[in-house]
Every structure is written in C-alpha cells, then in structure tokens.
Amino acid sequence: MNGGVKIGRIFGISIKLHYTWFLIFALLAWSLAIGYFPVQIEGKTSTIYWLMGGFASLLLFASVLLHELSHSVIALKNKIKVSSITLFFFGGVAEVSEDAFSPNKELKIAIAGPIMSMFLALCFFLLTKITVSAPNAVFSYLAWVNFLLGAFNLVPGFPLDGGRVLRAILWKKWGDLNKATYFAAEGGKAFGILLIVMGVLGIFWGKFNLWYVLIGFFIYSIAKNTYKFTIIRSALKDSKVRDVMAKSFKTLDANSLVKNFDFKKYLKYDQWAYPVALKKKIIGIALQQHIEKAKTTDLKTKISAVTIPLTKIKSVEADDSCIKAYELMTKQNLELLPVMKNKKVIGVVKAAMINELFNMAASKIEIENKARKKR
Numbered sequence: 001m002n003g004g005v006k007i008g009r010i011f012g013i014s015i016k017l018h019y020t021w022f023l024i025f026a027l028l029a030w031s032l033a034i035g036y037f038p039v040q041i042e043g044k045t046s047t048i049y050w051l052m053g054g055f056a057s058l059l060l061f062a063s064v065l066l067h068e069l070s071h072s073v074i075a076l077k078n079k080i081k082v083s084s085i086t087l088f089f090f091g092g093v094a095e096v097s098e099d100a101f102s103p104n105k106e107l108k109i110a111i112a113g114p115i116m117s118m119f120l121a122l123c124f125f126l127l128t129k130i131t132v133s134a135p136n137a138v139f140s141y142l143a144w145v146n147f148l149l150g151a152f153n154l155v156p157g158f159p160l161d162g163g164r165v166l167r168a169i170l171w172k173k174w175g176d177l178n179k180a181t182y183f184a185a186e187g188g189k190a191f192g193i194l195l196i197v198m199g200v201l202g203i204f205w206g207k208f209n210l211w212y213v214l215i216g217f218f219i220y221s222i223a224k225n226t227y228k229f230t231i232i233r234s235a236l237k238d239s240k241v242r243d244v245m246a247k248s249f250k251t252l253d254a255n256s257l258v259k260n261f262d263f264k265k266y267l268k269y270d271q272w273a274y275p276v277a278l279k280k281k282i283i284g285i286a287l288q289q290h291i292e293k294a295k296t297t298d299l300k301t302k303i304s305a306v307t308i309p310l311t312k313i314k315s316v317e318a319d320d321s322c323i324k325a326y327e328l329m330t331k332q333n334l335e336l337l338p339v340m341k342n343k344k345v346i347g348v349v350k351a352a353m354i355n356e357l358f359n360m361a362a363s364k365i366e367i368e369n370k371a372r373k374k375r
C-alpha cells in the first residue's frame with residue numbers, strides 16, 4: 001500500500017499518489033466526459049465534455065485530499081505524528097502514529113474527515129445555485145460525490161471513519177481498547193460482507209457490480225487485520241526487548257562458503273537468520289533463505305556476500321519496546337534483529353520470541369471474544 005509517487009508536502013506531511021491513481025483518474029475523466037455529462041446536459045461539443053470530465057476529476061481529487069488533510073491537521077493539533085498521506089482515488093490513507101492515541105483524540109481525528117466532505121458537499125451545492133450550464137453540472141456532480149463520500153465514511157465499521165468514531169466511543173465507555181476494536185472491526189467485516197453480497201445479488205437485476213465486491217473485500221480484510229494489529233500492540237506494549245532477547249546465539253563466519261551451510265545442523269537453535277562474524281566482530285546478518293538461494297547459483301559464494309551489513313539494518317536497544325522490535329522486523333523483512341549497545345551487538349531478538357508473546361495474548365483475547373459472543 002505504500003507504493004506511490006511523491007507530489008509534495010503540506011504541513012510537513014508528504015503527499016503521495018498511489019500508482020493506480022493515474023489509471024483511475026483517466027478512467028473517471030473518460031467516463032464522465034463520454035457517459036455522465038452528455039446525459040446530464042445535452043448539446044455541448046466533445047471538447048466541452050472532456051473539459052468538464054477533467055475539471056470534475058481534478059476537483060474530486062482535491063476534495064479527497066482535503067478530507068485526508070482534515071484528519072491529519074487535527075492529529076497534528078493533538079501532537080500526533082503524521083508521516084505521509086497516500087491518495088488512492090476515492091480515498092486515502094494518512095499514516096498516523098497511533099502510539100499517543102486516546103478515545104477523545106481518536107474521535108476528533110476520525111470525525112474531521114466526514115465533516116470536511118459534508119462541508120465540501122454544501123459548498124458545491126451553493127455553487128450550483130449561482131451557476132448555469134456546464135459549471136452547474138460539474139458542481140452538482142461534486143456536491144453529490146462529496147455527500148456520498150461523507151455518508152459512506154460514516155458507516156460504523158472499521159476501517160471507515162465511522163468505525164473509528166464507534167471504537168472511540170466504546171473505548172471511552174469500556175476503557176478497553178481491544179474490546180472496542182473487536183466490535184468496530186466486526187462492524188467493518190459485516191459491512192464488507194454486505195457490499196459483496198449486494199454486488200453479487202446485482203446479477204438478479206441484470207448487473208453484477210464488481211466495484212461493490214472489490215470494495216467489500218478491501219474493507220473486510222482491513223477490518224480483520226486492524227483487529228489483529230491492535231492485539232499485537234497491546235500484547236507487546238509492556239514488554240521490553242531485554243525481556244525477550246537472546247544473549248547467546250549462533251553466528252556464521254563471514255569467510256565460510258554458502259555450500260558448507262547445512263541448515264539441519266542449526267535447527268536446534270531455532271534461528272532463521274544468523275549474525276555474521278568477521279574476526280569475532282559481528283558485521284551483519286545473513287538470512288537462511290538468502291544462503292539457500294545463493295547455493296543454487298554459485299558454490300564459491302562466501303557468507304559475506306549474502307550478508308546484510310549492520311549499517312543497513314535499523315536495530316533495537318535493550319530498553320526499546322517489543323512493539324518497536326516487531327515493527328522494525330516487519331518493515332525490514334528480517335527474522336532477527338540485533339540488539340545494540342555502544343555500537344556493539346549484545347544480543348538478538350528472534351521473530352519466534354515475539355510471535356510467542358503475540359500468540360499467548362491472542363489466545364487469551366480469543367477466549368474473551370468467544371465468551372463475549374455467547375453473552
């Protein structure tokens with residue numbers, strides 16, 4: 001989801017366009033120019049219709065950007081970091097750091113977007129009152145789309161803004177973020193399924209609606225993952241790296257050959273990645289999958305050739321939280337992170353250990369959820 005072209009910065013937040021954006025922009029301008037506007041207002045030249053299509057698409061893009069910016073500005077006002085906004089066409093993702101969240105902050109940040117969309121709908125509606133002909137058609141289209149964007153986002157299911165609002169209210173009421181997320185995510189999953197069913201049932205009145213099905217799947221899967229991620233966060237919140245780090249670990253010699261690496265010998269260490277040592281000094285990490293891959297090409301390859309140097313790895317320190325370790329592991333696609341102190345490796349965190357912490361918390365929460373359903 002992070003792939004995109006950077007187009008600028010506003011309030012220190014970098015704004016990116018997702019790659020699919022360009023395609024959808026062209027598709028939307030085309031369908032408006034060919035299909036929508038000629039029906040709304042007759043007797044214009046095709047140049048005029050294309051201008052209307054392009055202009056309406058640009059203004060819709062600006063509307064979506066304003067919606068996302070309104071979330072971000074409220075987040076910044078509440079001293080919450082926003083690193084970037086990636087715009088898909090009909091929506092965007094603001095990368096907001098959730099560390100400093102509280103129910104009240106989440107509520108304010110979430111509601112800002114739909115309020116902005118409704119406000120824009122009102123502005124465009126007022127513009128239709130003072131315009132005629134082509135501009136009038138463009139503005140009334142935008143009034144509608146902004147109203148729909150606002151309304152759609154108010155549906156009380158994660159990941160929609162309404163789902164965040166619901167979560168904030170439940171979180172405040174119960175004081176339990178996991179439980180609140182569970183219900184908001186169930187709402188999102190139900191809404192996702194509803195959209196899929198509506199799309200498929202469309203067959204009966206002559207039109208299978210692929211958009212409904214796609215958006216439904218998208219919402220369903222995000223709702224599911226968000227809940228999982230919330231559990232991970234709460235499970236790892238209170239654990240420090242020093243609680244899970246291994247001080248003894250197996251290293252590989254930088255000068256040894258990949259062909260001599262036999263993973264069966266290392267199974268007992270429960271490691272899928274290895275610190276690599278050169279003259280007793282650790283210089284980086286080699287992943288088992290890279291070693292095995294190197295074996296298939298050149299048998300003379302040394303371990304050093306498949307080593308990711310320490311300087312290229314974002315590592316942790318003993319006092320860091322396990323959330324940080326988990327995030328760095330996922331972001332860098334590493335199964336092992338070095339724990340540093342004064343530029344020296346003093347231990348490692350293995351993905352297996354973090355997973356163990358997570359599984360324990362997840363099964364505990366799973367039991368709570370089953371009890372919740374029975375009640």
Ligand SMILES: [Zn+2]
Binds near residue numbers: 114153
């Ligand atoms: Zn929003």
